Amino acid sequence: MAYEITLLTAMGIAVIFALSLNLITGFCGQISLGHAAFYGIGAYCAAMITKSGLPFPLALAAGFLLAGMIGVVVGLASLRVRHDFLAITTMGVGFLFLGIVRQQDFLGGEMGLSGIPSSGLSKPAFMALVLIIAAAVTAFSLYLKRSWMGYVFDSVADDEDTARMLGIDVARYKLAAFAMGTALAGLAGGLYAHNIRFIDPDSFGFVESITVLAMVVVGGIGSVWGVILAAAVLSVLPLWLQFISDYKLLLYGALLFTVMRFSPNGMAGMVAALKGRSKSTAPGGKA
Amino acid sequence: MQENFIKATAFAALLSASAAVGLTGAAQADSIKIGINVPQTGFAAADGTSALIGAQLAAEQANANGGVNGKNVELVVYDDQASPKSAVPIATKLVEQDEVKIAISGSYSGATRAAAGVFQEAGVPYISAFAVHPEITRSGDYVFRTSFVGEVQGRAGAKLIGESLGKKKVTLITLKNDFGQSLANGFKEAAEQFGIEIISEYEYSIKDRQFGPIVAKVKSDAPDAIYASGYFFTAGPLVSQLRSGGIDVPVIGQEGYDSQKFIEIAGGASEGVIITTSLDRDSDSPEAKDFIAAFEEKAGYKADMVAASGHTAMKVAIAALREAGSEDPKAIRDAIAGLTLEASTGTISFNGLGEVRKDVQVQVVKDGNWHRHSIISDPDLLAPPEK
């Protein structure tokens, strides 16, 4: 069972991480190419706290808060830029995070942080914790989507200028999305650090940011269940595909490409199309 | 409705995922399984491929010689992409589903460090072939390493420069990752002992191939020698650019350079570059000679340090299985700890922490090939950490 538990734990963490980005990119329409930085902030923060002998729940909470606080700062800066400029700015934040961590001896620098204490939970219990948190984040996402805030996010994502004209304080809602999304990423990071129990800067790099964005987009941007499905599948796909080891990454790339090329609304769009109930946004190109 | 359908699909996928993974990996009774995690895809694929071929070679050789305890050795190979995140599930799978008796890492430090914890917890012996991170063996008493920790090799580099070559003013060019960092630490530790003054230090990232600015600055520093850490794909361009920038002082590297590909990339500039490593091309030992010939035949290219390390680690695993005479993990572990073995990388034995004790091979590029420069055998200087 231990292997299934390991996989489900990894899936659960990926789901939390992907849903956290879905709040920012999916709900509020703010693209981020540096989300792994907040995952990393949560991981490093939580690991430092348990390493100093403090309890695991406190570490998770601290990772959540610190990532959220830094997320607000980055969010404030991001208010100045839009669209593709925002994508590149957030990408820059990711690289800056890596560059800074690499130089910090107290964070292990290049060597990473080893000897992160156990969470104190058995493996099944840790998995249960991860899945419960994933379920809670799912419930929160679903609630948010139907709430007043969710509708405002929708309008900001749709057309920022119109939303502003309608009297919506766009900046405030964007910040709220950033705060919630980055804090949850930090929470996922804290769980990751205590699952793998070894972290290094490269685990939170550009590739990781792209991977999580791919989960959100492949799942179907904004669709909670689609994102969960994509996160679950993409997070363990490389492990399932071991039997074709040499062609694994090729297939992963092909999957990203094919889904986007033939079903731009992601898996959620695919399912909808299968059921013949496509929300009929004008079909793109001549496909 | 639509949401519900996706919801159902998501749950179905999760369920079938957990069911599907449970069905794989039925054990074969007439073979002994040895697990290995190597990067076969992604940025570290080149080293992973070499290490894997080296390990496969050792397994084939053992099977051709009657196998182990009447059984054939079977390699169970998983691609970890050199990522800690993949290494943990892979280690778990090797332990639990494939029920390997012993496992080898042909991967880099991050993945090896993360996997070591899993093997230690499960009580399955784990041998790191060439990952340098000092924390790996500190995972516990089931974890061993057949290569030098970075610090040891860094100290050997200091001795080579300060004593053998007699150069005192040294510039460090350090690869910014765990490998380069631990080499630099070891070098600095021993520098004073050999009268070396480090006059400047520069860092570069593993992604860099253009070193023009560093070359320009090193030229104005005018050192007597350069100690530069890196892998063949960074060191090749680096050495070539140092030479064309007009810097002709000795360049000293380490096992990361150790590949024919380094000479191919740096071309004429590679002549005279000296490295500390584990594989002696001019060795008289039949082990090393056989390996060098057999590897080239199997792989189609010349043997390198990583290949020799994969081969050595596998040999240690097989020797331990034979020595233990059983498949009891504790017996296998004790057999490794007590082993003394002739391998392609020299005479191997382990200290209390599971770190290897062996001589450092110093190789130099001459006429487009690696050749013996000297051997450093200084048990005090090369003593690996004990805890």
Added chain:
Amino acid sequence: MLAFELLLQGLVQGSIYALIAVGLTLVYGLLRILHVAHAGLFTLGGYIGVIVTNATGSLLLALLVAMPAMGLLGIGIYRTCYQPLLSRPPYVALIASIGLFIMMEELFRLIFGPYGLSFTAPPLQDTVAVFGVNLKEAELATMIGAVVLIGGLALLTLRTRIGTASRATVTDPKMAEAFGVNIGRIRDINFFVGSALAAAAGVMVALLNNLVEPTMGSVPSYKALAIIVLGGLGDLRGTLIAALALGVIEAYGTIYLGNLLDRDAIAFAFLIAVLMLRPQGLFGRA
């Protein structure tokens, strides 16, 4: 003296950035697509450069093969991958492009091997003195090549009918179409030219490093994006200046800030600082 050498080295690096980024900005200006797979064409250009040079001994021939071949492949990628996605939100094309780039990198590894390729007899490796500074011929050739190619491109866009049509399409596609510009053709031409420039950059990098690896495009894939943003997205002149500036900043940064931040972090710190002051990029129009 050192300062001058660092400047030259920065300009060499900047020239490479410029060759890659100019192609990217041509695509962006027309289609608003962040074309990550552009870096895949850069890598393949490098491979073709090494293979053809090794087979024939002629670097010039290698360039003449690599550039049009990548140009055509660029058009192919546009027609099959991006054209159907133009009406979608930009991140759709971005993720598709990333998927394509991952596939390309893996195909290079599977076809050409994980160790990469080198020239058997690398051309242009002698050093020449430029104002008292030693430069490799290949470095000099990179700078001259960038000036000639990008200068030629600038002349083309300013002085020819196609160039005028292209600029008109960037400014207002619908108006341009109304005036009889064949937009499809303009897009093909932009992809062709941009991809050919990336191929040239790939060959030059192969020369500088004497190595092409499957992952050679990974740094350009994101750094070129940063450069075109810095240059004001779609602005040719801005992109050129941003590329050269970034090369020079990295050169000085590696030496004087190397103990604080690595090369990438220096580049992106600069980028973020600029964007905070000028959210439309250095040369973008507000």
